[in-house]
Amino acid sequence: MIRIVFALLTIIALFIGLVMFPNIATQPVRIEMLGWLFETRTGMFVMLIVVALSVWWALKLILTLSFQSPKQLWNSLRSGNSKRREQHLQEALVAWIDEGEGNSQKLLKRSKNVIPAWLFDALSLCWNDINASLSINDEKDPPMLIALKARLATNPEHIAKLSLSDRQHYLEAWLAVHPAASLALQRKAELLGALGEFDKQAELYENLWNNKKNQAVITPLYAEALRMAAKKNNEYTLPNLRKAHRINSQSKDVIIDLAKALIASGDKKGGERMLLTYLETHDELDVAKAAFAALEKDALHNFKQIDKPIFQRSIAGSWLRVKLAHKANLQGLAEDGLNALLTQSALPEFWRMRGDWFAEKQEWQKATESYQKAISK
Numbered sequence: 001m002i003r004i005v006f007a008l009l010t011i012i013a014l015f016i017g018l019v020m021f022p023n024i025a026t027q028p029v030r031i032e033m034l035g036w037l038f039e040t041r042t043g044m045f046v047m048l049i050v051v052a053l054s055v056w057w058a059l060k061l062i063l064t065l066s067f068q069s070p071k072q073l074w075n076s077l078r079s080g081n082s083k084r085r086e087q088h089l090q091e092a093l094v095a096w097i098d099e100g101e102g103n104s105q106k107l108l109k110r111s112k113n114v115i116p117a118w119l120f121d122a123l124s125l126c127w128n129d130i131n132a133s134l135s136i137n138d139e140k141d142p143p144m145l146i147a148l149k150a151r152l153a154t155n156p157e158h159i160a161k162l163s164l165s166d167r168q169h170y171l172e173a174w175l176a177v178h179p180a181a182s183l184a185l186q187r188k189a190e191l192l193g194a195l196g197e198f199d200k201q202a203e204l205y206e207n208l209w210n211n212k213k214n215q216a217v218i219t220p221l222y223a224e225a226l227r228m229a230a231k232k233n234n235e236y237t238l239p240n241l242r243k244a245h246r247i248n249s250q251s252k253d254v255i256i257d258l259a260k261a262l263i264a265s266g267d268k269k270g271g272e273r274m275l276l277t278y279l280e281t282h283d284e285l286d287v288a289k290a291a292f293a294a295l296e297k298d299a300l301h302n303f304k305q306i307d308k309p310i311f312q313r314s315i316a317g318s319w320l321r322v323k324l325a326h327k328a329n330l331q332g333l334a335e336d337g338l339n340a341l342l343t344q345s346a347l348p349e350f351w352r353m354r355g356d357w358f359a360e361k362q363e364w365q366k367a368t369e370s371y372q373k374a375i376s377k
Contacts, residue, residue: 085114121145125152136173143177147184150174154187167191182213189225198229202240209247223248227257237261252282256290263294276306283314285349292323299327315345326357348374 092108108123115123125148136146150170152158159167168191174184185208192201205222209215223244230240241258248254255278262271275291278284295302303324311317322337338357341350355370 089114118142118144122148125149136170146176147174147178147181151183164191164194182208182211186214186218186221189221193225193228196232198225198232201225202229219248220251223251223254227251227254230257230261238265250282252278252284252287256287259290259294268294272302279314279317279320280310283316285316285319288316288320292320295320295324296327299324300330303328303330315341318344319350346373 089108108120121142122145125145136149141149150173153162153170154167154174162170167187171184171188171191174181175188178184185204189201189204189208192198192204202222202225205218205225209218209222226240226244226247230237230244233240238258238261241254241261244251244254245258255274259271259274262268262274272291272294275287275294278287279291295306303321306317306321306324311321318337318341322334322341325331325337326334335357338350338354342354351370351374355367355374358364358367358370
């Protein structure tokens, strides 16, 4: 393009020069070569040179295009040179970034010859309107396009529009062409959870976890699948929960369920110790509530066990200490502890607890004030 513009500017400059200096244009020019004599005017000679160069360029272009197929010829004539098509591709990307899906298709089509056909199909699919059809044609679609359609259709922002059977169809099509796709397997595991098949879900997560791909992401999902499988299958409750605890010992839900299972199986001390050990390093009110349910029968003895500074450093530990003190009729310690809790973190739950205590003593005015503060929080 730059060369063409430069040539045109040169021709225009020559013609302007000949018009401005007619004496030069009318001067005779004599050329003698190989016995031939050529005689003309300067202006005509310049025009002949320009015409000859133009004819040579046109013949060269026709010869180049003649070796191309009709489709390539049409694309070349329509799209221009490669730099121009690259510019169309860049403009399409900018349009997709700035304006969203569906606004870059026209420019993308004009840059089709810049990129391979498979990449063009993939970009067309990614840059299309999110509401466009992502139906899979097993006979016509190449494997990569099938996988891409399934991946887009099962993205978290799109699955709400799909039924469970449609999700399953997409994932099966994806895994049929890419059996080892870890993301497809992970989404299949999520689908199994939605279907309530927690044993199969845990098995699939175990395979992914053993492959050590995205292990940081898979670990909590695997532990949660084992926890749900333990709830559904009473025969393997403890083994599944122990395994979940080994995999993810930081999960409060796993800790609570395993402690309850241990207590139910007769290992009361083991369950209580697990809850209290967790509370020493974690500020989780749900774990404190589970611990209180296990410790309240012998409240006085257990209060002495947890009346330590380590439990008073967290809200959950302080709450457990206050509840056990109240249950053991240590009202002074309980009220002081609750006041400290309200100063540290005035949760609605703490104000309700204070209202309940005043109601037990039939101090209705104070109880009402506490309940009102709980509602206003």
